[in-house]
Amino acid sequence: MTNNLNLGDSNNQQANHVFVFLEIFAREGGIQSYVKDIFRAYLGLEAGYQAEVFLLRDNPDCLNPFECDRLKFNYFQNKSPQMGRVTMAGALFKYLLQKRPQRVFCGHIRLAVLIQTLCQPLGIPYTILTYGKEVWHPLTRREQRALAVAKDIWTISRYSRDQACAANRIEPHKVKMLPCAIDGDQFTPGAKSAELLIKYGLADSKVIMTVARLWSGDIYKGVDVTIRALPKILQAFPEVKYLVIGRGDDQPRLAQLAQDLGVSDRVVFAGFVPTEQLIAHYHLADAYIMPSQEGFGIVYLEAMACGIPVLSGDNDGSADPLQDGKVGWQVPHRDPEAVAAACIEILQGEDQRCHGQWLREQAIANFGQAALQRQLLSLLES
Incomplete structure (x- = not known):
């Protein structure tokens, strides 16, 4: 001592x-x-x-x-x-x-x-x-x-x-x-890294992303729900790939689910990414998708500060960073159909909640x- x-x-x-x-x-x-x-x-x-x-x-x-x-x-x-x-x-x-x-x-x-x-x-x-x-x-x-x-x-x-x-x-x-x-000085918008696009096979793809622990005790993070939503999302945007950042004992189940649904070639498990490399990975995303049950959800703010539109669950602490849906999509967190529909809206990019600079300003003004x-x-x- x-x-x-x-x-x-x-x-x-x-x-x-x-x-x-x-x-x-x-x-x-x-x-x-x-x-x-x-x-x-x-x-x-x-x-x-x-x-x-x-x-x-x-x-x-x-x-x-x-x-x-x-x-x-x-x-x-x-x-x-x-x-x-x-x-x-x-x-x-x-x-x-x-x-x-x-x-x-x-x-x-x-x-x-x-x-x-x-x-x-x-x-x-x-x-x-x-x-x-x-x-x-x-x-x-x-x-x-x-x-x-x-x-x-x-x-x-x-x-x-x-x-x-x-x-x-x-x-x-x-x-x-x-x-x-x-930290708005740390989390900033940026171009997609050519090196990371090649590393993960994401060139010419629309990328949806989740950052989460893949532990069997953290199923509430909703990675499995997003995988279940992929077939419908792919009907509207065949070029979509799902980048999952994180590690844990639930990854084999999630990989098997993707295979069973015929979307294993659309799901990329990146594994653990150190904090200092995380921002470059956010830049790869066209949408941050995590239909979860969070106490707050700092990852939503990180994505928004990088100019990335976000989707969360509709009955948890993410209501605060998403300002009750003003700056992001809130959907029932175990509903793949709702996740797919909202994700398609985001990728269409017509809603104000998709405007990167506005998102960033909102995140920093309220939670900087x-x-x-x-x-x-x-x-x-x-």
Whole structure:
């Protein structure tokens, strides 16, 4: 176990806030990406905002671009998870007792009981950050109590709020929105890469694309539904190919489905693509198709920021990035006929929702880094 907390440093300015997370840098994922966006927004606020960050599973060797005078990180990774938790709890309690920060932000429901136990007796308000499925089912009584006692709860979408409230008897007014953000400087429109067109055999094709984990537990992503929609799509656009980016144990089933439907030559499984190469792959797409059930769906924003029209499910958190259908197509997520019909509309290109520059402007105006920073500031001051 290592940590860099130095309570004895008299030069340490009192932090306004404390953030406590399971992990940010030890692994990649939706929650980790979301937290990094929050840190970027936090550092964009005026200098008066300072915070101490406690990380249960990270260590100082992790690449951390956010370490600075205004965000100080404390690491508690330990070979014994229980010992790491006990050590972090002790250091956090000492910090809260001595420094009395204005508010504590609990970064995962699994830490909520600990945060309540430490903060409530000291009269320090705390906020619980939620993301998606981790709070969509009935939690333990102690976790529900921690949610009830919290000053407020932040989440990424209206759908995620509604699911959590229904499962855990949370008052909806207590839940505030802090949506995911898109980096408009990173995700930009661009020409199709000749090299990638050759690599995937996509020359002279209209390309529909999905970026998703292909795990058997993630069937809700809708890759199988899109494959089932292909025969009808091909009747209208015989040059269509379906580029699937991602990996997982469900790929053999999906490949067999494509073969059974006679469209295996139209489906390209690209496998895993690193983040730094993902933008060039978005540029290959004429439409981004993912009839899913998402807590939010950052991939839709990534596609729109690249000027690519999008299709999502009609009963999930994607209603927020798609602005209730204003900037994209929403269809019943397990309905191949609806997916095919909407996909044909997109490829015809006559709808305003197909206009790349307009799509990009909408995505960045509502979900860019500046929008996230404004929303974060509003929540911190409320």
